[in-house]
Amino acid sequence: TVPASARPRRPRKMAAAGRAWRAVSLLPPWWLRALRSASGSTAGAGGGSRLLLGAAFALGGSAGLYLAARHRLREHSAVELPAGSLQLTLYQYKTCPFCSKVRAFLDYHSLPYEIVEVNPIMRKEIKFSSYRKVPILLANAGSPLQLNDSSVIISAIKTYLISKRNSLEEIVSFYPPMKTVTEHGKEVFEYGNKYWLMLDEKETKRVYPVKEVRVEEMKWRKWADDWLVHLISPNVYRTPREALASFDYIVREGKFGTMEGLFAKYVGAVAMFFVSKRLKKRHQLRDDVREDLYEAVNEWVRAVGKHRLFMGGNQPNLADLAVYGVLRVMEGLEAFDDMMAHTKVLPWYQRMEEVIRKAAV
DSSP states (O other): OOOGGGSOOOOOOOOGGGGGGTTGGGSOHHHHHHHHHHHHTTOSTTOHHHHHHHHHHHTSGGGSOOOOOOSOOOTTOOOOOOTTOOEEEEEEOTTOHHHHHHHHHHHHTTOOEEEEEOOTTTOGGGTTOSOOSSOEEEEESSSEEEEESHHHHHHHHHHHHHOOSSOHHHHHTTSOEEEEEOTTSOEEEEETTTTOOOOOHHHHHHHOSSHHHHHHHHHHHHHHHHTGGGGHHHHHTSSHHHHHHHHHHHHHHSOOOHHHHHHHHHHHHHHHHHHHHHHHHHTTOOSSHHHHHHHHHHHHHHHHOSSOSBTTBSSOOHHHHHHHHHHGGGTTSHHHHHHHHHSSOHHHHHHHHHHHHHHHO
């Protein structure tokens, strides 16, 4: 009999209030910085109206359920994790497409994990980390190891599950962070090899019987990160009505007072409607961004084809999990319903839901 203290922990169910971040977690980083500035500007005396405005922009930051980090962690510093003792903690925004990808991967592989919902405005929950984005995955087997970037997390953990030759720390070292500077002068980190599984020749042949299978999986994982994910926010906030519907959901799920709720709903909806226009221009989308969404989703369906249940064949591969993770963040919104009605993705999507549901049982 395994002692209760040694049993793997099941994913923690999030409170309804935690779901109130559906729209704010889709905000681009530059907008979140603006929100933090707006929130910080309310701290002075005599800031009653400004405090209300800050609360509206912050979308009820105090309404969510957040768990504080209890200790500092050194990034990429851990001992080998013995088989069966992989303890995982995911720091996330629940409806962030990149975080959703990681959850889909962990759930499909029946890996227990704890969830820490990060406040997207102040991000106090990840103050231990010099890497300031989510998802962050902590792996612990006596000593902590921090994994950053959704695709690195997925590739590293998948490699670890397949190959026991190397410790997880050694595997993560195969995905080195590289600092680059964008055209706007901003320093960002990119990770080398992040779509590769670090396997030996025998393991590679077992997982990828032919070279084309591996190439295809990597191509569509990258497509999900570089293109599909950028279609989400412009579609969620496409029209004033859709933006208002998204924020109505936030207010209903959050615990706002009457005035705070009204302010968050209407001011937030107006703000994100205009943000969506900026994103549309940045990514060179069509006037009706739904057309880009439909085209992208149907492109994926064609790639899967009529003779496979999934791109991975009879079971999902990492590309299936990535695309599913990105698309499901729109569930419950008009954009999701339109996508289902105007594309051929529904059968594949339902198969993904079913296979992940069975894995989580």
